[in-house]
Amino acid sequence: MKLPSRLTLFLVLTACATAAAAQNSPPREKKWEFTLQPQYVHGQTFDSGNGSGGTVNSSLGFGMGIAYNLSNHLSLGGDFFWNSASYTATVAPAAGNGGGPYTVQGTLQTSTIRFDATWNFLASDITPFVTGGIGSTYINTNIPNGPQTPVCWYDPWWGYYCGSYVPTKAAYYVSYSGGAGVRWDLDRSVFVRALFNRMWIDAGSSVGTVSVDQYRIDVGFKF
8 A cells, every 4th residue: 555545544534533523431531551452564675785685575463552641632651562574685795705696585573662652633532643652673684693502401391401592683773653543442441543653763784764564453451
């Protein structure tokens, strides 16, 4: 779905929410809320320059969050979510390397912890909202970056056990996000939200800033 289509969908949902708004359940103000956040993460293709690049496939992820409603409109909180996506990448030889480019496949594992703020436009049960946040994203490419090393540990079932461990390329990056959607407070303690969220990851080096699109259906509990 192209960005203009997303904006059109959001405007339609906003209009419907405004027309249907009615204050039936108790206000959100001064309440905590906990959300379960299943999400669809859209795949993307990236170009790292010098002939290298790749494609990360679409995937399903999961998250959870907690927030406090300072008023019926404003809430502050935090989210934690993770997902695992398969990828295909082209590795290009550097200057002086006589070999040719080759393709690798693997699994990209990511997790993000984020502090965010949400503004609900209406104080009613059904309201459009916008949200934004900043946090840290951990990415593990599962690409080996060192030799196998022996490790031993005490397993609660098998006792003393030794095996091998291969270190992989992983790092933490600063990330920030923005999103919009519609919220519906079903009763005194349960609500649902549908939203589109875009996250930007400041990966640095030749990759630069990468954007990731997420589609979420949240189920929340007020207390």
